[in-house]
Amino acid sequence: MSDPQIARPRDVGLPEPVLACLFDLDGVITDTASVHASAWKEMFDSYLQERAERLGEEFVPFGIATDYVKYVDGKRRQDGTRSFLASRNITLPEGESDDSPETESINGLGTRKNNLVHAKIASEGVTVYEGSVRYLEAAQAAGLRIAVVSSSANTAEILKVTGLEKFVEARVDAQHAIANGLHGKPSPETFVEGARLLGVETRQAVVFEDAIAGVEAGRDGDFGLVVGVDRVGHAAALSQHGADVVVTDLAQLIDNAA
């Protein structure tokens, strides 16, 4: 529900010179970080199990609270795959972007995971955080420009099925980043691009992120503020890696400012 009394950045808990909000999507606006996390676990566990049997090694499952948060969350699909496999001393060829799910390559494992994400979204739908919709409405009412900056190649689809497109003036997703040669998070380049597309300086933009790689990107990009969003009890890690403030729900910023 929009609040007609909200008219300035400080009413949504942001410093006055701020002109724009750069929102991560999965885990910040939509409850899709959990969908991604369970797809990653299903894919890696089946791959690791099959590999352990083949090589006669012990099967060590993929941990969501450990491996996902540390190596995968917030990063582009191929970067997350590579980063987790490196932590297990596994090196695979990159392969091609259209590798089938059976191909033992970085892209092949990514295809497996993406098929699982699509199946989960088709069967379970996408949940939008109510507090985030309230925040989007309030930010819009306060005259702030809004971009979504996500590592996901499924960003456009998620924004469409949830009806959130109407809030978004600029979108920097995996396709945009790759087409423009931008490094993915934890590099700040995609957030810098979000500010550029909105026509504001980075100091005039606030980054909203739930992932360690995302707050690191915010910290390294000279933004006005980095808001960490803690959905899984990792507030301390978000602060340590670059969040200036941490909330468990975006609506807290409005309520605290009132």
Ligand SMILES: O=P(O)(O)OC[C@H]1O[C@@H](O)[C@H](O)[C@@H](O)[C@@H]1O
């Ligand atoms: O596989 P996709 O949809 O391109 O998403 C890549 C990544 O996108 C990020 O937004 C998520 O935090 C990660 O969990 C996800 O793995």
